Amino acid sequence: MERFATFSKQNEENVFKLCEDVTRRYPGEIQNCSxxxxxxxxxxxxxxxxxxxxxxxxxxxxxxxxIFLYHPEPQRCLVYDLDSDLPFPTYVHKYITETFRTDHILKSDYFRFFRVVPAKEFLNDFSSDRRHMKRPDGTWIKPPPSYSPITNSNNPHNLEDFIQMDPAKGPGEVLSLTQFVQRFYKPAT
Incomplete structure (x- = not known):
């Protein structure tokens, strides 16, 4: 399960399609994905x-x-980032070191926070009618993917719930960079 298909130009939709691909091709592995x-x-x-x-x-x-994470065991976590210049996939330590670096070089306004959602939950709950891809006049910023928007009957658009980083709101769990590293990088002992 080292490679998955790639799909649309929208990051969250790419990851959604990746989750669908894993569910279809490797149904037992979706529990190891975030x-x-x-x-x-x-x-x-x-x-x-x-x-x-x-x-x-x-x-x-x-x-x-x-991003999409595949973490089948504590010492092995792969990052799938369709926008990265790094290999696809990349081991989490290399990805963190080269992509996030450290918060110590940044002003606190730029600290990164991570909303980690189990892939199965993301598949069940995520919904986007693509309103964020349009200008105020209703025209597309970039052409949308050819397939229909990803929506569910509960809510036509809940992307904001995933993007906002208030730990008391939204799905999954919000982590700091340090907490994210501690959760997903387990060096071999």
Missing amino acids: VVFVSNARRKVPLWKQRAGKDEDKLVIWDYHV
Whole structure:
């Protein structure tokens, strides 16, 4: 299960389709997968080694970012980031070191927070009618994916619940960078 298919241009929809792919092709493995939204209160999160980056370090300031984690055992966690310049997938230690680096070099306004949601829960609950992909006049910022929006009957659009980083609201659990590292990077002893 080292490679999965890639799909649309929308990050959260790509990850949703990746979760569907795992469920279809490796149904027993979805329990070992998580979806991680990276953001903060200011919606300014620096990530390095991003394809969209223009400088040598490939730095991008995203409003939010979404990655997929496959963690079948404590010493093995792979990160699938469709926007990364790193190998696909990348082991979590390399990904964290090169993509997030450390909070010590940042002003606190730019600290990254991580909403970790079990992949199965994400598949059941996520919904986006793509309103965030439109300009105020209703035209598309970029052409949408060719498939229908991902919506559920409970709510046509709950993307904001996943992006906001208030630990008392929304699905999953919100972690600091340190907590995220402690949760997903377990060096071999």
